[in-house]
Amino acid sequence: MQWKTADYAGWGRALRAHGRIARPERVSALTEALAEGGPAIGNCRSYGDSPLNDGGAAIRMTRMDRLLAFDPETGVIEVEAGASIGALLKLLAPRGWMPAVMPGTGLATVGGCIANDVHGKNHHGAGSFGQHVLAVTLMTAAGPREVSPASDPDLFRATMGGLGQTGAILSARLQLRTIPGQRMKVLETAMPDFDSFIAALDASKAEFAVGWIDATAKRKRLGRGILEEATLVEGTRPGPERKRKPVPFDAPNALLSRPVVKIFNRWYGSGVPDGGRKRTRALDDFFFPLDALSDWNRLYGKRGFHQFQCVLPADRAAALKEILSTIARGGIASPLAVLKRMGPGRAGHLSFPMEGYTLAVDMPARARVPTLYARLEDQVLAAGGRIYLAKDALARPESMAAMYPELEAWRAEAAKADPEARLATDLVRRLHLRSL
């Protein structure tokens, strides 16, 4: 097995690691690589340190991406964990199927989606990614082992959202959902402020809904933005293939996030009329809007950025407004933030979702950010919410037990599956997830 020693980082590029990386293309090479220890990682689309193992080894799964079986009658697909969600969507959509849950980037791998039990714009109805996983195959020293909710419920639950700590996922069996075609009908409505936004999210009957917020707006305009509600509709044309615009260099600070503002202005500045605006869009254009600009994380310059994402219980919308206000007053957030309504669906002990509202905001990595983040973290704790580990780089270990009440149960399963903590990542060590 070939190893390479390299610097690598999460999507936010603020936290980095240096270490040995293997990228196996066959099961035999994966087995060899695993013998040397280290977690399996995906496409490093987590923002912070969850895919990092500084000073150790890591096994990049992106070349283990084969489709092993697909039943067009039942919509069950078995796929190696390194396959990306975007590749699955592209292949399946013309056949009338798609992954039931998809995160906001098509470049996340199936393994990464399981390990963070990701959610999509349909979480309020469809639940989390792990709820559509029928079985996973974990690599063990004795060979591949299939784990399903029936065969091994505890290990299965510890693996969904389990941050890769129960073993490398070789493949997964997923229940897909049908789609009527390859187009989305999207209704965009301007939201003048936070309260109307929450009311509109609550009232929305749409299967897919996502709010884009102007995180710089304060006082009366706090929380203004655009609500996007979408339905899948018929239409065989997938739309023109999107040409990814690359970002060829690290942006100087002056340019910071200007293109991000532009993306925002596409929604906001173009003036959504009072009655709203209807558009038909291609699937990937709606699900993965940011993928249109590849490597956009470089827009934040060499120092990188952080993302703060929290979820608060449904009756704590007022606390979320306070959090948004702290962010707006903090003055360093990117102009673009995301607000979503969540349902109760979650598949694992450490799954992020809870019934309520989730807010995600990018912040360039500046000296002031840790203090601001700590204040936000306190507000989340006080409101009974939690921070999303897939995005985190700055949370404190003391917060974990309160945010993730099933932490002990998960810890026990992870210890059983990986007693020597050979799969620990920088995130797991920073937040003391595997030990007290």
Added chain:
Amino acid sequence: MAETWIILGASSSMARALVRRLAARGDGVILAGRELADLERDAADARVRGAAVAETIRFDARDPACLAPILARAEACEGTVSAAVFVGSMPPQAEIDADPGLIGGVVTDSFTGPARVLQGLAPIIEARGAGTVIGVGSVAGDRGRIGNYVYGAAKAAFATYLSGLRNRLGRAGGHVLTVKPGFTDTAMTWGIEGMFLVASPDKVADDILSALEKQRNVIYTPVFWMGIMGIIRLIPERVFKKLSV
């Protein structure tokens, strides 16, 4: 008419990328390589993506006994039989310098082994009056370099072989495409220092497919390698021998 491809070295990442594209257009594929259990997963992948047939067969360039079953399988195919060769091995030149006994293996993997199979397939292609051979060489075969001249020599031999085969099969309605990839992001190059202008296996596969459509004879992929190698070939030997390119 149905087309079935024999893919030698099918588990390489470039082969995988090409197989996916062939499968998507409904061709049949017979995946030949050493790790049969793993190749079965590639065959499954090809099937899910639409391959009319996806089977595996053992191929080890260093084992002449593999030849007969592959040829028998090819004979049994209905319609057009085509082949693509992705085999090759590149141990570090320093290891070869220390142990010249390694040369035989490199030459067998990169030239004689695959050529033996193509030699057997040629009459089938001639008899059917159709069929394509894709031979993946390397820019390393265009000029011997201090860093990998044994591998380069084997690939040069393979390229010369392919041009002869093109001459032969062309008369019977067949076609031979020689592919010279530059640095490609594969398992073979993972971890090698000093690589630049690295292309993805997907890019190489796309270039191969469009070259097939245009019935090209020799392509560099990505195409700028044609310019780079043009310049490198023009450097006078007396200068070149002092360079460490």
